[in-house]
Amino acid sequence: MSLRVLHCPTAVGGNPPALSRALSRLGAESQCVTLAPNPFGYPVDEDLSGRGWLRREFARWKLIRRALREYDVIHYNFGTTLAPLRSRLGGKRWLAPAAAIHNLLYALPFEMCDLRWAARRGKVVAVTFQGDDARVGEVARRYPIHFAHEVEPGYYTAETDRNTRRRTAAFARYADLVYALNPDLLAVLPERARFQGYCSVDVDDWQPTPRAARQPGPWRVVHAPSHRGVKGTRHVIAAVNRLREQGVPVELILIENMTHAEARRVYATADLAIDQVLAGFYGALAVELMALAVPVICYLRDDDLGCLPAAMRAELPLINATPDSLPAVLQDWLGAGNDQLSTRGRASREFVRRWHQPREIARQVLTDYEVAWAQKRATRPIRTAAVAAM
Template sequence: MREPKKIKILHCPTMVGGNPQGLSKAEKSMGLDSSSLVLQKTFYSYAADRVLFDNNCSFIEREFLRWVEIFCVLKKNDVIHYNFGQSLAPNIIPNIRSDQKPWKVWLYNNLYARWVEFLDLKLARLLGKVVTVTYQGDDARQGDYCKQHYPVHFCHDVDETYYSLKTDIEKRRRIKIFDRYANFIYAVNPDLLNVLPERARFIPYASVDPRDWSPVPIQSTSEDSLLHIVHAPSHRDVKGTKYVLQAFDRLQKEGIKFRYTLVEGLSNQDARKVYETADLLIDQLLAGYYGALAVELMALGKPVICYMRDSDLLNMPDDMRQEIPIIKADPATIYDVLKEIIASRRSELQSIGVRGRRYVEKWHDPQKIAEIMRADVMTVFSKRGVK
């Protein structure tokens, strides 16, 4: 089917995990007119085509820029891919942070955000745009569901402000709004399909282009070399870092030789230099699925340890699930798994790394994922008689 000649695609409004930017880059390489827009940069600073807010913007300046941009987006684009369960319009603030004044939050919520929230989403459908949304984690994940269904999960380790009944209810409300207005709903983590509408679909991470990540051979596979283990927590409680450190401490007290690096507070470029020297990555021990970081390390040909929740993996395609090359561990088994690898399984690490690289090429290639999403979008255009 021939593409509409002037179809314009926009990914917005965040750069969470680099996933929207990865998709946009892949679409451009396929000859599509695609771009990515973020409201503001994050520490990780993935490459977006446009960043709307400057850090020095006042509230009035920021909101003026927001609404001018929304008008331009709705006028110029045919397809709008929202990500992280957010639209470009302001969101109600469900929980007051310690650095926020309650009366200001009340005014913001009740005199402003409540009346315009998701207005761009609603107008997009009214104007005939094709609208999709991709959920990526805590934009959909709810504390009450996790506590009820998952004995092993970071909901049991984070403090009481991370999840609350208030934020759970707010997430459910926002999901219902997207279910009403979005043509397609995707999730990059299989557990999210347990709390999203039935029509939501799993889609792999598209943040890592294997063409940009050449494999780096593992160096420390012989018994007389020090195995280099890397752990890179963006949030220690969420990633299960304390269990990783406890296992490291126990192994070291037993005289088992290895070295490890905790990667925190580094730019993407500096972190990648560390990853290239790794022999093994410990990703996350509580969430139940691997993260985008694991995809990066697998693209480098590095083996990965992660907790994989079997019940959630049923939400993935059967072939993808059966080919997962992850070494499984959880808080109760991470010590034993590491001890076995260091003592007797080093020779397997190279082959596991090779399998990981093949897995990324097959399942996480952004161009393949963008093609799936393009096919979905084209079903809408074809029903409208657009060829």
Template structure:
């Protein structure tokens, strides 16, 4: 069986899934439009940074011939196909704010939309099943978040992060992908509020947990070491976290903060290993891939969890959550509680966190479920072909 993952390596999810698929005997490749500073391993990078728009277009057209390849399944990530604007080919990059730039952006958007529909139509005609993975802002919509959640990313980000246009575009994309996908997965439960009813919650499975040795450092350091690794400060609540820690320091609490930004995933992991507690995020309502990596390394995690989304989780998983919970208004109290509790309790929480990852983020179990979906889809398509 041959599987192609497109068009990003967001969060390391496609790379981790592909690696596990290969270990299970499936020939799997990850192609990404470009490579970012996190530098997750992929099989093919399609473009170089700051390529001119015309070169992007030629690259896109050449890469689009993948639809005629000998694939048994195509697995899209970040809710995006190769040609969708949720990816970066034929995107608005470099169009600027001029009238000509806006006109070019709209024209490229129309072209991308036509090519995306052709892309999906060819795969359907060739009976190659499509799978779609959603990771976050590929599905989250500002208007829905503001209407339904008291605490959300939409309350913090600057104008233009979510817009009426982008919200509407995401809804159209979700509908389009829902018509073509054999299965839709979401790594964050809040996304299931806006995805088709058939979509499934599938936990992060990018960490090879059995290969990661935990480091329970919580009793080793004289001053407790917090780590925080924001990809976007507004989204993660970084300013609130830094302010809370600054106030605690002024009150006489001793600790260190390792603020991890703009470094590769490999370097970030090395710094998590030296931390005692990792602070994840305060607005999304769920934990991210960073939290999974931290817990695998034996670090308890501070995060905001939105309980109304727990209905999308297995009941046992909801009962098993090991996190230090914090909201934007309680983060200082949550961090103070960590600082004053006996270190032995922190070690116990760290071990609980590692056990949670072993149970609920086991990449073998998660990959086996997805691989079985691939096989089921192929079997259905082969029956339709009379094979």
């Protein structure tokens, strides 16, 4: 029997649709359907966002009914479910009466109801946490280096921390499988949560541009801030400006307001990339650049690396830099020249092939699904009549 799998409700980072496609190649009947906007244009099977509030809410409930009737596995992403979600009020409730009404009369009674229904109907429930869907400001501020110290006031509040803890607690109760794409998230997730590498890149689909074929001129350094405060962009700009003042020929290319396809064309021209210098780990951007044999600088928090498989940790090709050391690290690597950049780029590409190959990650996830499915069937028969009545 091939399992019927639904990935929802977002395509954040391209990870959900990539995992879905890889599962399909392994024989699962897998689909990725999104309710949230997909601004970077990641390919999904169905995009139900952007239809206007009333039509989107109708589509939401239709999809919930379909999920409970037609799928064996529901794999939630970015710590959210298909049900309505309470709007964030930021403590200024008098400024947002419509949002307050939405929360009280609509979202509050139904929030995460599909998670409970799926568990009760014997579905295999999985969830992948990807970042701020699990991070708690109170915990993040304990780290000496973290974007929680630099983002705008209100990014993390007592309200957001409560909401995050409530949602992670619900998944801890009802989800059979819990994955985290960033090791720091394991500190706030249930003990059975497991680290999982990004699977958004099939290295064979990302062919590097030979360094000799690149246009002559200044060194090209790329940085793609989806949120400048979170990514530490001010430190990146300051580091590049400092090198320019010292006469180093370097050009910083900020990738913003582009589709994924547009950004990918720019990535291929880079000599070096800087991912995030505050979060403590690398993101999906770094995996894409490494697949193109572009060396990547980011901040790697030593404490978090202990959550990785030992072999993966030993093979990490990323260039570690804190905000303070970034100018010197950047200067050293640009000064090293093409040969060392090419060597590190090749190692980076092989690292992606070994640790971020979608097919291999999907193979393990499919095994997890099958084990959970078998356990459920052994302890609880499928209640077909109840499902059909939904």
